[in-house]
Amino acid sequence: MPLRVYNTLTRQKEDFQTVVPGKVGMYLCGPTVYKPAHIGHMVGPVIFDTVKRYLVYQGYDVKFVINITDVDDKLIVRAAERQTTVEKLAREMTQDYFDNLKTIGVDSVDLFPYATEHIAEMLDIIQRLIDRGYAYPLEGDVYFDAAKDADYGALSHRSISEVMAGTRVEANDRKRHPADFALWKSSKPGEPAWDSPWGRGRPGWHIECSAMSMKYLGETLDIHGGGLDLMFPHHENELAQSECCTGKPFAKYWLHNGLMQAGKAAGKVGGGHDRHGDVELDKAAQEAGKLAGSKGAASVKELFAKHPPETIRFFLLATHYRSPIDFSDDNIAEKGKSLEGFYRLFETYQRITGQDFYQLAVPSLRSKSTALPAEPAAFTAELARLRDRFCESMDDDFNTGAATSILFDLRTVINAFIHEQKLETTGKSNATAIAALTAAVTLLKELAALLGVFTRPLPRSSAGDDEFASGLMGLVLELRAEARATKNWPMSDKIRDRLKALKVVVEDRPDGVTWRREA
């Protein structure tokens, strides 16, 4: 089953074939680092991190680049507001971005090039475009001459005339055509500026991506990713200037992810905020603004305080990447609940085998996938089937939503196996069954790792794990054990109920008592 990807350029799923066999160059448009990242900024990185994990799993040698835009109007404005420099602001916000990526498990990015470190490359492209007749200098600026590019509009499927007709921007009289866009902008005093053949200035919005992607990944990228909102004009212009510069296709596959939306409440806002003045709608409007508008958005850091990062990552991957994601705290919390069963399984596994799930080594290549034991045949056949289905889902345009469902199936299959083999009680010494269990659990971890989940233990709630608390719990459970020994059920139940009220769950098992803190 070949990998198929939906290509925005052709608006259909295509077989995935790389420029150089076995190698993939993947570029994702990164953030303008002028304010703390919000959840929407994590969508692309999480998705394409997952794409890379899967491509690597399938044996590709992948180079994944995300740019950092550290010069831009928004940066200039905000730096002035905060009475700091563009450089300092950019450095601070870049660190915030990196911190968040790390927290949410995006660790497959090979390179984060900075726009300001690639001015020379940009100037080179601009010069080549002028030489080839695709760009013209104008009073210190340089514009791309859109009308000269016969293919302009191919990505967003609109013609030059449509761009002109639809434009809501006031026409810039100086430009030859309303669709023309700045490659180089002359700068005002005090703004960041670099010398150029056309005077001091700074790069246009799109040129940095062309310069950095082609520098690090070659003139034809395999995958170019980004949010749907960037398709026009950003990607369209990037595509135009790159191809006019090199005469080669700029990217084989354009993958666009859907945007985060603020749930149904936001919908109501659009329709009726003029008539309804009530507080609920105001709150919804605020929430909508946080995401769709991304102005004053709640930061990811705030969100991480409310939900485990793993839950948020899982939430992002539970929906197909091209669909809009319906954001709400409730939706994320529900995903957290659905993950509980996995954590219970990992604990069960440890009780049975004494091994820590998180210590299990997993293969990162499909060709070296976890070996499944021959016995019992029905069980391992089921595991093999689920592994195939997982890969089929991912092969189908990275259908992570379907892939996650396989994880749930796998969980159920493993639990059923534990149950029927009585591995928690009499089956503990059944070496064949234990070996099969370990293989199954390893496979679960192998597949989950492709989605970037279950790779490391959840951070323990700080109060639950210290010596004092565990000592105290030891004492309480000892007293309860004595009550149970004398069948003093009212007392033992009271202890359990009171602990439950304190968010401590006590479970009586055939082979002992366990406890854990609830989130």
Place this chain on the structure above:
RNA sequence: GGCGCCGUAGCCAAGUGGUUAGGCAGUGGAUUGCAAAUCCACCAUACGUCGGUUCGACUCCGAUCGGCGCCUCCA
């Protein structure tokens, strides 16, 4: 005005021209001193509305309603 996207059971969410998505919640049973966890079963004969094509459509086509995005240097 232009270019697009979406509408699947209480909720979230895959998918398909005619055979199971999955999760959460809920119900019954097993297990348990009772619970929890787990297993088994049930769970809706679901696909915005109206037409059309077809032997047959949730799936294709048209219209319509509702929601959303972009056309504004938002990922």
